[in-house]
Amino acid sequence: MIDAEFLINTLSLGSLYALLALGLVFVYGILKLVNFAYGEYIMVAGYGLFLLGSYTALPLWVIMILSVLLAAAVSYLTEIVAFRPVRTKSLTAMLITSFAISVLLQNAALLFVSPRSRAVRLPAAFSQSITVLGVTTPLRNVLTIVTAIVLLAGLTVLMKYTVLGIAMRAAADKFTTTRLMGVPANLVISVAFIISGFLAGVVAMFWIGRSSSVDPLIGFAPLLIAFIATVIGGMHSLAGAVAGGFVYGLLFNMLSILLPASVISYRDAFMFVIVILFLLLRPEGLIKGSYTEERVG
Amino acid sequence: MLSVKDLHASYGSIKALHGIDLEVNEGELVALLGTNGAGKSTTLKAISGVLRPVVGSVRFADEEIANKKPEAIVKKGISLVPEGREIFTSLTVAENLRLGAFSSYQRSRYQKDLEEMFALFPILEERLNQPGGQLSGGEQQQLAIARALMSHPKLIMLDEPSLGLSPALVDQIFELVSALRDRGSTVLLVEQNAERALKIADRAYVLKNGRIKFSGSPQQLESELDLASVYFGGEEGKGEVTV
Numbered sequence: 147m148i149d150a151e152f153l154i155n156t157l158s159l160g161s162l163y164a165l166l167a168l169g170l171v172f173v174y175g176i177l178k179l180v181n182f183a184y185g186e187y188i189m190v191a192g193y194g195l196f197l198l199g200s201y202t203a204l205p206l207w208v209i210m211i212l213s214v215l216l217a218a219a220v221s222y223l224t225e226i227v228a229f230r231p232v233r234t235k236s237l238t239a240m241l242i243t244s245f246a247i248s249v250l251l252q253n254a255a256l257l258f259v260s261p262r263s264r265a266v267r268l269p270a271a272f273s274q275s276i277t278v279l280g281v282t283t284p285l286r287n288v289l290t291i292v293t294a295i296v297l298l299a300g301l302t303v304l305m306k307y308t309v310l311g312i313a314m315r316a317a318a319d320k321f322t323t324t325r326l327m328g329v330p331a332n333l334v335i336s337v338a339f340i341i342s343g344f345l346a347g348v349v350a351m352f353w354i355g356r357s358s359s360v361d362p363l364i365g366f367a368p369l370l371i372a373f374i375a376t377v378i379g380g381m382h383s384l385a386g387a388v389a390g391g392f393v394y395g396l397l398f399n400m401l402s403i404l405l406p407a408s409v410i411s412y413r414d415a416f417m418f419v420i421v422i423l424f425l426l427l428r429p430e431g432l433i434k435g436s437y438t439e440e441r442v443g
Numbered sequence: 444m445l446s447v448k449d450l451h452a453s454y455g456s457i458k459a460l461h462g463i464d465l466e467v468n469e470g471e472l473v474a475l476l477g478t479n480g481a482g483k484s485t486t487l488k489a490i491s492g493v494l495r496p497v498v499g500s501v502r503f504a505d506e507e508i509a510n511k512k513p514e515a516i517v518k519k520g521i522s523l524v525p526e527g528r529e530i531f532t533s534l535t536v537a538e539n540l541r542l543g544a545f546s547s548y549q550r551s552r553y554q555k556d557l558e559e560m561f562a563l564f565p566i567l568e569e570r571l572n573q574p575g576g577q578l579s580g581g582e583q584q585q586l587a588i589a590r591a592l593m594s595h596p597k598l599i600m601l602d603e604p605s606l607g608l609s610p611a612l613v614d615q616i617f618e619l620v621s622a623l624r625d626r627g628s629t630v631l632l633v634e635q636n637a638e639r640a641l642k643i644a645d646r647a648y649v650l651k652n653g654r655i656k657f658s659g660s661p662q663q664l665e666s667e668l669d670l671a672s673v674y675f676g677g678e679e680g681k682g683e684v685t686v
Contacts, residue, residue, distance in 0.1 A: 312538045313545065316531045322493055323529040328517040328546025328594065 150279040156399045157392075158287035161294030162352050164391030166368055167375035168301070169345030171387035172338045174376070175318035177233070179240045183224060183247035184372060185365025187343045191217035191350035192360030193255060195266040206269045214347030220251075221343020225336055233335075248365075255362035263361035272355040290352050297348065298388065301341070305384065310337065374421050380431025389432050444469045444629055445490070445521075445598055450499035450509075452489045459485040461653045462499070467598065467631050472624040474640040474661075475633045477650035483633040484526050486650070487600050490631075491523040492516040504597065517546045520597035524604060526633075528587040532576030536567055539575050539586055543593030560589040563619070581612040588619065592628075599623065600631040605639070617643060641665065 173181050194213030198204060204212070224247050232239040276285045305311035310333075317324040317334040325331050346368075353368055354360055371394065379390020397420055401413050409416075424431070447465040451458070460482050467473045477483050488494035490501055492513035501509040508516055517523075531539050540560065544553060561568040564585040570578060575586060584604055591599055601620060605613040613636070621643040624630050634640035641647060641661040649657040649664065657664060 309541065309545065309548075312534065312541060316534055316538075316542055319531045319533050320529055322513070323525060323531070324542070325513040326491060326493065326517060326523055326525065326529075327542045327590070328514050329542065330514045331512070 149281075151281045151283065152399060152403070154278060154281060154283050154287055154291075156396050158283075158290045158395075159399060160392035160395030161290045162349060162391075163371055163375050163394045164388040165294055165297060165345050166349050166372040167379060167387035167391040167394075168298075168384060169342040169349070170369075170372040171376055171381060171384060172342045172345070174381055175384070176314065176321065176335060176338045177229070177240065178237060179229075179244065180373065181342070182241070182244040182369065183251065184342065184346060185367075185369030186248050186251040187217040187221050187346035187365070188350040188353060188368050189255060189360065189362065189365040190220045190251065191347040192266065192354045192364055193259060193264075195268070195350075195354065196259070196264045196360055199267045206267060210269065210351055214344060214351065217347030217350060218340050218343035221339045221346065222336060225339035229339075230332070230335075252362045252365075259362070261362060263359040263364075265359050266354060268351070268355050268358060272351075273358075286352060286355050293348060293352075297345070301384075314338065374417070376431070377421055378424050378431060380433040382430070383433050386431050386433035393432065444504060445631070446500075446502040447486075447490065448500040448502075450486070450489060450497060450501065452485055452494055452497045454485075454494075459653050460489065460497075463650075463653075463655055465648060465655070465658075467629060469597075469629055470624070470627060471645045472620070472630040472632060472643060474637075474644035474647040475631060475650060476635075476637045476640060476647060477656075479635070481650040482653040483650055484602050485653075487523055487602050487631070487633055490516075491521060491600065493523075493525075514546070517594060517596075520595075522591040522594050522596035522599050524587045524591045524599065524601045526602040526606070528580075528583045530575040530578070530583045530586055530590075533574060535572050535574055536578070536586060537571045539590050540567070540593055543590035546594045556593055556595075560592065563592075563622075564589050581608050581615070584608060584612075584616060585619075592623075596628070598629045598631060600633070602633045603635060604632075605634065605636050613639070 170181065170184050173179060173184075191213045194216040195209060198209040198212055199206070202209070228243050228247050229240060232243050271289065272286050274285045275282050276288055277283075278288060305315060313324060313327075313329045314334055314337065316327070317329065321331070324334065349368060354364070375390035375394040376387050377390070378393050379388070380386030398413070398417065401416050402410070405413060405416065445465070445467040447463055450460055450463040450465075452460040463482070463486055465475075465486070475483050475486060485494060489497045492508070492511050492515070496510050499509060500507060503519055503521060506519065508519060508521075531542070534542070540557065544556065566582050567586060567589055570582065575583065578586060588601070588604065604616050604620065608616060617639050620630060620632060624643070624645075632640055632644065641664065644661055646659065647657075647661055647664050648655055657667070659667070
C-alpha cells in the first residue's frame with residue numbers, strides 16, 4: 147500500500163492542507179478568532195486569476211503573484227475595515243463579523259462576476275506531468291511540496307529569528323503583556339492577517355490548479371479542511387496546524403485506498419467520524435501548544 | 444515626574460478607583476499599599492494604559508498620558524512589571540529580554556544592556572536559551588524585572604513582586620528593588636507586604652476601597668495610622684500593628 151505514488155500524493159495533499167491550516171491558526175493564535183471568511187480569501191485569489199487573466203496580457207506567473215498578493219491585501223483590508231472596529235467588543239461579535247465578510251465576498255462574486263464557475267488559466271507547469279521515483283505524477287504535486295517546504299522554512303525563520311516573529315509569538319501567548327513591551331497591537335494583528343491571506347492565496351493556486359476554474363463558493367471546502375486539520379493538530383500552536391494538515395492528508399489518502407468501492411463516496415463521513423473521535427479523545431489536538439486563551443481587549 | 448490627579452476607573456459597571464491623587468518624584472521609591480481589592484493593581488493598570496478608559500489626569504514628564512495605548516506609554520518611559528510576572532512562557536529568556544527592549548531598541552547598546560542584566564541577575568545568563576515557562580517563580584520574577592529594565596524606563600512600576608515567593612526570595616526581591624532606586628531609577632511599588640515595603644520606601648500611599656486613605660513618610664504612616672486597620676478593616680487609631 148505504501149508505495150512511492152502514495153507517498154507523493156500524501157505529501158502533496160498534506161503540504162497543501164498544512165499551509166491551509168497554518169493560515170487559519172495565524173489569526174486564531176492571536177485573536178482567538180476562527181475566521182470564517184478565510185475560505186473567501188482563496189476565492190478572491192481565484193477571481194484575481196480569472197480577471198487578470200481575462201482582461202490583461204500579463205504573463206501568467208505575474209498574474210499568479212498578483213493574485214496571491216490580492217488575497218493578502220483583501221485579508222488585511224477585512225482586518226482594518228471589519229474586525230478592528232469590533233475587536234474590543236466580544237469574540238461573538240468578531241465571529242459574526244467573519245460570517246458577514248464571508249457572505250459579502252461570496253455575494254460580490256455572484257453579483258459582479260457570475261454564479262457559474264469561470265475557467266482560469268495557469269502556467270503550463272500546473273498541467274504537466276513528471277516522473278519522480280519511477281512514478282508519473284502531476285508536476286503540480288511536486289510544486290506543492292516544494293512550495294510548502296520553502297514557505298514553512300521562511301515562516302520558521304520569520305517567527306524564530308526576527309523581532310516581529312518573536313513579538314507575534316509573544317502576542318499569541320499574552321497579548322496585553324506584549325503591548326506593555328511596546329509592541330503595537332495593530333501591527334501584530336495586521337501582520338497575522340496579511341500572512342493568513344498570503345497563505346490562502348498560495349493555497350488557492352494549487353487548489354484551483356486542480357480544476358482550473360473558480361466559482362463563488364469555492365472557499366467553503368478549503369475552510370472546512372483547514373478547520374478540521376486544526377482540530378486534529380491543535381489550535382494552539384503553528385506546529386500543531388502543520389501536523390494537523392499532514393495527518394489530515396494521510397488519513398484522507400488512506401481512506402481512499404482502504405475503503406471498499408461501495409462506500410468510497412462516504413469518505414467524508416468517515417473523515418468526520420475520525421474528527422469526532424479526536425474531539426472526544428484528544429480535544430486539545432496532537433500538539434498541545436502553549437497559547438493561552440487570553441482574548442484581545 | 445508622575446502626577447496622578449482625581450483618577451477614576453471602572454471594570455465595566457464596577458467602579459474600582461474613586462479619584463486617586465498620587466505623586467512620584469524623580470529618584471523616589473514610592474510604595475502603594477492596601478488590601479486585596481483596594482485598587483492598587485487597578486491604579487498601575489490605569490497608569491500603564493492597560494485599563495481604559497479612565498477619567499482624570501495622569502501626567503508624566505509634563506505630558507498628559509491618560510487613555511493613551513499601553514505601547515505608547517511604555518515608549519514615554521513607564522514600564523510595568525505586571526502582577527503574576529506575566530513571563531512569555533513559550534519564549535526563551537533571551538527572547539523575553541529582546542521584547543523588553545522593543546520600545547527603545549538600539550543595536551549599539553543592546554549587548555551592553557544584556558550584560559548589565561546578567562550582572563544584576565546572573566541566573567538569567569545561565570538560562571538564556573531556556574523557555575521562560577521552565578524557570579522557577581523567583582527566576583521568573585527576576586526575568587520580569589529585567590525585561591522591564593531593558594526598555595530603560597524612567598519610571599518602573601512593580602505590581603506585587605514578592606507575591607508567591609519563598610521568604611528567602613522575598614528578601615532578595617526587596618533588596619533588588621531597593622538597589623534599583625540606589626541606581627537612580629524611580630520606582631512605584633505595589634505591595635501587600637506593607638512592613639517590608641515601608642522599610643525601603645521613601646514615601647507611601649495607602650489605598651482603601653479605591654480611595655487614598657493616607658499619604659506620607661513610612662515613619663508617619665507607622666505612627667499615625669494603625670496598619671492593621673488598613674489591612675483588616677478595623678477601627679482606625681493607634682493599636683497593635685500586626686502586619
